[in-house]
Amino acid sequence: MLLNRIHGLRHGLTLKPRICKRFTATLVTDADYADDLALLSNTIAGETTLIHALKKAASSIGLYRNVKKTESMSVNCQGQIKTSSGYALKQVDQLFTYLGSNIASTTKDVDIRISKAWSALKRLTVVWKSNISNNMKKHFFKTTVETVLLYGSSTWTLTKKLENTLNGTENTRMLRAVLNVSWQEHLSNAQLYGNRRKITDVIKERRVRFVGHSATKVN
Incomplete structure (x- = not known):
């Protein structure tokens, strides 16, 4: 009304x-x-x-x-x-944050989301240090930390540099912290990632869904 x-x-x-x-x-x-x-x-x-x-x-x-x-x-x-x-x-200014996302700069928004994701990850250290299985830790990581990282990602415009930053942060550094794998340990991607997709592939899928949803609303 x-x-x-x-x-x-x-x-x-x-x-x-x-x-x-x-x-x-x-x-x-x-x-x-x-x-x-x-x-x-x-x-x-x-x-x-x-x-x-x-x-x-x-x-x-x-x-x-x-x-x-x-x-x-x-x-x-x-x-x-x-x-x-x-x-x-x-x-x-154009770095204004609305509903938790920076609406004018993808680069700034990615930096914010990475920072918030690291904060969420560190608050759950007791979980990562526990004796639960690695598969359970990965699942817990996806539902608690990855959701923080990906908030608003369906509207991001990613450059190659940002893609490398996201993949390196989420699929390497964060995952090593979750699985308690030291940076000194040399593991292959298959050993570390398992069947997990790159975070940028997840973002691309989200963007496609968002476009489809928006097109449906317009029509």
């Missing part, structure tokens, strides 16, 4: 330009997840209109928007977005 009030304003981010009267432009005004709301527009003026409309719509049903927690990010345009009361929204 709240967002229905702003969808008819003809402001938003253009996904498909207008072709003719029969085929109008396709606009996206918002990207939502749980209680997080991102308003999108092609222009500063359009974004300002959406911000004002959101406040009006929220007030009409007894909701309040915290302007101090509201932030703005501009790409290839300049300008200040202000609320209807004149409050200037905080501007963030």
Whole structure:
């Protein structure tokens, strides 16, 4: 109900330009997840209109928007977005983190995910040092650490350098830590990895699924 009030304003981010009267432009005004709301527009003026409309719509049903927690990010345009009361929204750079992912830089996001994955791995040292089987450790690693590493990976654009970094981090260093294999021990990939796939192959599969899911939603 709240967002229905702003969808008819003809402001938003253009996904498909207008072709003719029969085929109008396709606009996206918002990207939502749980209680997080991102308003999108092609222009500063359009974004300002959406911000004002959101406040009006929220007030009409007894909701309040915290302007101090509201932030703005501009790409290839300049300008200040202000609320209807004149409050200037905080501007963030293109390294902004939204829903746990850096939305403008794959390189930065990969660095963040690797750091978080290592933190998750180290918190489970007692598991890796235990006497449970290596197969069980690998399974536990996949469900607890690999999920942290791969969060948001379906939107990554990977270079060869990033692929090597991910494969080296996940399939070599982390796996050695999980299996208690010293870097001084020389093992073949078959011995260390077993039937595990490269982490970049898993990411490619996730990207294909994401594209298919997005295409289905559009159609």
